[in-house]
Amino acid sequence: MHKTIRRSLKTIGTAVATAALIATGAAAASAHVSVDPDDPAANGYTHLTFNMPNESATAKTNKLEVKLPTDTPFTSVSVKPIEGWTAQVITTTLPKPVTVEGSTVTKAPTSVVWTANDAAHEIGQNQYQAFALSVGILPAAGTKIVLPAIQTYTDGTVVNWDQTQQDGQPEPDHPAPSFTTTPADDASPAPTASATPVAQGAGTATPASQTNDATGTWGLILGAIGVILGGAALGLVLSGRRKAAKP
Secondary structure (H helix, E strand, O other), X not given: OHHHHHHHHHHHHHHHHHHHHHHHHXXXXXXXXXXXXXXXXXXXXXXXXXXXXXXXXXXXXXXXXXXXXXXXXXXXXXXXXXXXXXXXXXXXXXXXXXXXXXXXXXXXXXXXXXXXXXXXXXXXXXXXXXXXXXXXXOOOOOXXXXXXXXXXXXXXXXXXXXXXXXXXXXXXXXXOOEEEOEOOOOOOOOOOHHHOOOOOOOOOOOOHHHHHHHHHHHHHHHHHHXXXXXXXXXXXXXXXXXXXXXX
């Protein structure tokens, strides 16, 4: 009985260990530089967080460069400081002028480069680092913004995360970080049936709140008139009784 239990526990332990190894391998295979926008709404600003894991078993990561779009450029780019890293925003002349919010833009930030200041702050094995930007103005809703990244290791290895994900196709080996803009935050939703006033004949529709107010007002007026008429009738009755009681 005890031997059976020990064999069962050993089998379960082996299965768990195997599953853990498989999960670790899958995570390592799918690890790549990614971007996470906190608010991708069009016509606004957003914080972009780039997560960069170290995928080398022998070297550390000491540099990251992110390319910014030139066809829908950001007119504002600011960097969140990271201890032990130096960031540089590079502004260049655009391939062609672009109109942003009614203004013609010929120069804009086209890349950001982060570099580790020393070995103590380089990204080692089983580690990752997050790099944050504040950018804007975001282009129209439905625009896919691709942000190719270049990861550099201390042994000189350079990995380009610049492959575009195609719809319906497997994820490439080195996908470029990207996101798609959503409708603007101030976009007015279409009126619902309950909020739409009902037309009265050919005239202008009257909101239900106005109708209720009018009904309440007339109710108060009619009630007051009723009290006055009732008081007058009572006065006449009492006056008639007093006259009838006189000899």
